[in-house]
Amino acid sequence: MGASIVLAEDEPDLRAIYAECLRRCGYVVWEAADGAEAATLVRSHRPDLLLLDHWMPVLNGLEVLEQLRDAREAIGLKVVMLTHQRDAETRLEGFALGVAAYWTKDLSLADLGSKIQTLLDHPAN
Template sequence: METTIVLAEDEPQLRALYVEWLRRSGFRVHEAADGGEALARVREVRPDLLILDLWMPVLNGLEVVEHLARTAEAVGLRIVILSHQDDADTRLEGFALGIADYWTKDITLTELIARIAMVLGSPSPGFEAEVEVDG
């Protein structure tokens, strides 16, 4: 089964580079240029992994995560932030919202593939469905 990734990056050249590398590595990749497009792509294709830039037009990466946390489309979805920003507070905010990992854009393309394999193979379940218990 082919792994499906939505890659949300507002810098066209960087997005093209990542998309080409991911496709050559065997992934099915859908692109998004901003946070709104990222949400639409997740709803359309139900990816295994969403890689989000932090600072994008329409909705930033953390806002996308907040929206997805409230939707059925995100159950089981693993989300990673990929950003130039590397401060502890932003990383911790992302983890509190449920992201699987936080990568900085100094990552090599080879390391990107290795980290994707790690995230997809990790035991963390992604977002969980909310279960109401009568009591």
């Protein structure tokens, strides 16, 4: 079985496209439609990676990270923010909360799969 990913994206069509791409790459994918669901899935499944949208209902991406900050289920979790958000302040706040990378949603599906593989292949510093 491949690495596991929680995919948190509130736009259903986009979530379905990303999930299909990731499954074709061999990943086990759990889908979350909002931030609270994402945090719950991380706690229950202990994925290798959290692919997290910034703007979501219930909890935004940064609020999810704040909730998971001290959760033992999130130890070693790699987090990628996949977002339209480009401002430096938001990125700095995310990095302070443990985000490994920020990728914009204009990323091609081929690049998404290869970037995730590269990130998962390299242990955290």
